[in-house]
Amino acid sequence: MLCVESISLRYPRFALREATFSVSPDDYFILYGPTGSGKTVILELIAGLRIPDSGSIRINGRDVTQSDPAHRRIGYVPQDLALIPFLSVRRNIGFGLRSPAFRPDTSGRSLTATVRARVDEMLELLGIVHLADRKPEALSGGEKQRVALGRALAIRPDALLLDEPLSAVDEETGNALMRELKRLQRALRVPTVHICHRFTEMTFLATRVATIREGAIRSVGTPDEVFSPPPVVRAVEAQRPPRPLPQEENSLPPHRLKNDFL
Amino acid sequence: MATAKRNRRTGLTPFHALAGGALALFAGGLVILLVSVLSYTDLQAFRAVFRSADVRFALRLSLMTSTLSAALAVVFAVPSAYALSRMRFPGRMLADAIVDIPIVLPPVVLGLCLLVFFRTPLGRAVEQAGFRFVYEPAGIVLAQFLTVCPYAIRTVKATLDGINPRVEQVARTLGYGSGRVFILVTLPMLKTGILAGGVIAWAVAFGLFGPMMILVGTTRQRTEVLATSIYLELSVGRIQSALAIALLMVGIALGALTAFKALTGVPAPRER
Structure with missing residues (x-):
């Protein structure tokens, strides 16, 4: 179990504010947000490459907030892969x-x-x-x-961190890798935090998702909880007669964000 | 968009011709310079130089001191370059600038600074502790080391700056401390930079004269390196002999640099 509690980090031009979420061994947890929103900083804090100003990070009950990266038992795949x-x-x-x-x-x-x-x-x-x-x-x-x-x-590892692992591959390879990631996470039961900013990638992989914008986590839950429309909108839409979408709109994500994220 | 015309047979563009021309002009100019020196001296002068016990001593001392100071420079350059490239600390920019002082300072002034330092209480204490440099052969290594170390640091740092620090960071998450990561990951990637820094340091040290003249003097068969021999021969009017020693130095340096490039492999051009 990976628990991130109220971690904050302040830089002159960026601040991560009170990020809180937890990831169980059955969770494929997606950090979803636009570029520059602080997703990578959160992964670096969990990996121990940065130390938060406040808050705590616990892995299987161990408080690793101040630990050296060597002793955290984290599997980390950065965006540029950094193979030796x-x-x-x-x-x-x-x-x-x-x-x-x-x-x-x-x-x-x-x-x-x-x-x-x-x-x-x-x-x-x-x-x-x-x-x-x-x-x-x-x-x-x-x-x-x-x-x-x-x-x-x-x-x-006790937790797996993946920083946009599908960003540099073509669509076909990306789809194959997505299926593989899902299979591996289920087989190995390792709490996984995966950064992405593609909606399809998020909906395919996530068992739980956190949306992040401007250094703050806006919502955490299952994709349905986070991205389904609020009840009042659902009620209005249920009374409206069905209207076929134009061809281009069919490719858009089926739901609007509950919290006006995008 | 207009593109430069390529030569159909060689595939070269006018820009290639310009780049090649600049190289030919510089290298050609140096060769002309050496040929003119060669034409001013004769075989007799070379024979006399090789027979001279003073020159043989100076050659031995030059090779020993420049090799030692280059090795010392590399030993200091690697951690210094690492600190400048990878660590963030207050005054890093200032430290980066201070390191370059020996490059911008006239060599003679560096020798003068050293001489003055050994007249201060701290310098006297160093000498009293048994580390004697003024008018001693050890002073040659000290002067060479101080002069060439910035070149080694710059070369190693340039290589280090080109290495993705993320590789080292990931290695740390795989259970290694920063020291082990440096040895297992960074150092192998730094190998070419270290070798290049060492060779540049050696070449500069081998030809150095200014600071030694001030700090250790020009005593025959004691503090005389090849550059000192040239100065001493010139001071008594033996120009041909001085030029023969100079050509000997060029030959040795050229041999060492070519051997280095052959051993480490000059990167082949990727695209013509």
């Missing part, structure tokens, strides 16, 4: 497993063999066994995404 360029895919995925914090239980085997087995498991899970010996420069955008995801999951 001189290491192969296999070494990138196994990188965290050789650190003192995430060294796996070897059960009498050598560390190398244990790490190799865990990395093989990840390669299999993500369908990238054939890429194991390639360097990041020889991978496509979608393949890099899978490697970064594998690296974050290999350490068996």
Whole structure:
């Protein structure tokens, strides 16, 4: 369980104000908002790359607000993926497993063999066994995404943070990755916080969503709770005769935001 | 939009010709300069230089001191460049500017500053503690180190600035402290910058003369490096001998720089 309670951070030109939400192991939690609204700052605060001015962050009951990033047990996939360029895919995925914090239980085997087995498991899970010996420069955008995801999951994190993981891939790859992310989250039951600003991405993935604007969380709930129209609007619309939408409007999201978010 | 005309056979544009022309003009000018020096000296002068015990001593001392000061410069440059590139602290801009002082200061003035420092109570205390630099060979390394360190810092920092800090940040979330991240992630990516900084530092140190003349003097077979030999030969009117030593220095420096480029691999052009 990941609990973020009233975290605030003030910069000269930006302030994050009293962000509060919690993410359970069954939650695929989406932080949804426009560019510059503070989504990435929240992930960086959870990962320990920034320290909040006030508030607290707890992971499985541990207060990690002031902890070093190395001791938080967070799997973090930044927007630019940040793969280590001189290491192969296999070494990138196994990188965290050789650190003192995430060294796996070897059960009498050598560390190398244990790490190799865990990395093989990840390669299999993500369908990238054939890429194991390639360097990041020889991978496509979608393949890099899978490697970064594998690296974050290999350490068996207590929470997974994904910063716009589908922003740099084409639509087809993005759709495949979305299905994969959903499958992985359900299989591994790791609390996941995913940043996005695409409505379709949000509706497909989210079990819960927080909308954020200008450094403040505006609403938290299931996508239906956050994006369905308020009861009074529903009542009015129910009495109105059905009117076919023009062709272009059919592609628009089905609901308006409850809180006038967009 | 109008595009520049490409040569059908070579694929080169007028801009390529301009860039190549600038390089040819500069490199060609230097070659002409060296050829003119070469034409002013003769084989006799070279033989005399190679036979001279003073020059052989100066050559040995030059190679030893410049290698040592370049190594020291790299040892200081890597953490200093890291601090300037990655850390945010009050006075960082000022520290960044201070580091460049030896580059903008005339070399002779740097030597004078060192000489004056060793006449202050703090400088005297350093010498009394056994670290003697004034008129001592150790002073050569000190003067070279102070002069070349900014070049090494600048080169390493430029490489570091080009490395995505997010890679280091993610490595930290994978269980490593900042020191281990530096060794396991940053240092391998910094390798070329460190080598380039070391070579630039070595080349500048090898040819340095100004601050040494003030701090350690020009004593034959004691504080004489090759640059000092040129000065001493010129001071007694042996111009051909001075030029032969100068060409010897150019040959050694050119050999070292070419070997470095061959070992580290000059990046090939991506597109012509």
